[in-house]
Amino acid sequence: MRRTDRLFDLIQILRDGRLHRATEMATRLNVSVRTIWRDMATLMASGLPVEGERGVGYILRAPITLPPMILTGAELDALRLGVRLVAEGPDAGLARAAKGLATKIASVTPAPPDGDGDDLFVFTGQETNRVPAHLPLIRKAIRARERLTITYIDPEGRETHRDIRPLALDMASRIWTLAAWCEARGGFRSFRVDRIAACTPTGEIFNLEPGRSLADYRAHMAEG
Numbered sequence: 001m002r003r004t005d006r007l008f009d010l011i012q013i014l015r016d017g018r019l020h021r022a023t024e025m026a027t028r029l030n031v032s033v034r035t036i037w038r039d040m041a042t043l044m045a046s047g048l049p050v051e052g053e054r055g056v057g058y059i060l061r062a063p064i065t066l067p068p069m070i071l072t073g074a075e076l077d078a079l080r081l082g083v084r085l086v087a088e089g090p091d092a093g094l095a096r097a098a099k100g101l102a103t104k105i106a107s108v109t110p111a112p113p114d115g116d117g118d119d120l121f122v123f124t125g126q127e128t129n130r131v132p133a134h135l136p137l138i139r140k141a142i143r144a145r146e147r148l149t150i151t152y153i154d155p156e157g158r159e160t161h162r163d164i165r166p167l168a169l170d171m172a173s174r175i176w177t178l179a180a181w182c183e184a185r186g187g188f189r190s191f192r193v194d195r196i197a198a199c200t201p202t203g204e205i206f207n208l209e210p211g212r213s214l215a216d217y218r219a220h221m222a223e224g
Helices: 004-015 022-029 032-043 073-087 092-108 135-144 212-224
Strands: 050-051 057-060 147-155 159-172 175-182 186-191 196-205
Touching: 004 022, 004 057, 004 092, 004 135, 022 032, 022 057, 032 050, 073 092, 092 135, 135 147, 135 159, 135 175, 135 196, 159 186, 159 212, 175 212
Parallel strands: none
Antiparallel strands: 050 057, 147 159, 147 196, 159 175, 175 186
């Protein structure tokens, strides 16, 4: 049994929310107790809500599974591509999470016909330098609802300085764009992230206001 398969099976055992001893799980999976100890340490270190210790047992304190889904071949290819793009990006935290997600997906889905049977993705790193360096900072500001000051270079090469409310990131044809409310223009704007020359957090938190939310931006774009 591959280790990824064993870790998946351990999670399935713990899903009932009861306390399980290492000896019990070792018997069910036909491995040694020491192997279970190592595997449980791995699960706990990964951030899963598993509590317990040797000699006592282990318990899952919160549900962590998604509803069952049946993916088509095209959907699975899209998932592989999306996770690979994130894994090759500059955001170290998201890259680690994407690679961990790839391992979990690989444990429950067939490998691509032309791929390695034990690995869902091949990370080449060839596209990494094309990903804008400001993405982690922008993503953090979106989550915190923090205003940003950016220096933006327009298509004609002119430099402008904007105070914005970042709303959402999107990517199309490998080009990242930032949806935002521009304070100076008093309206919504879409910025290519690779044209943002500088990006500085202001420390100012903005509230969601009618007419300036992400839903309003999307409605505005649909009308345009």
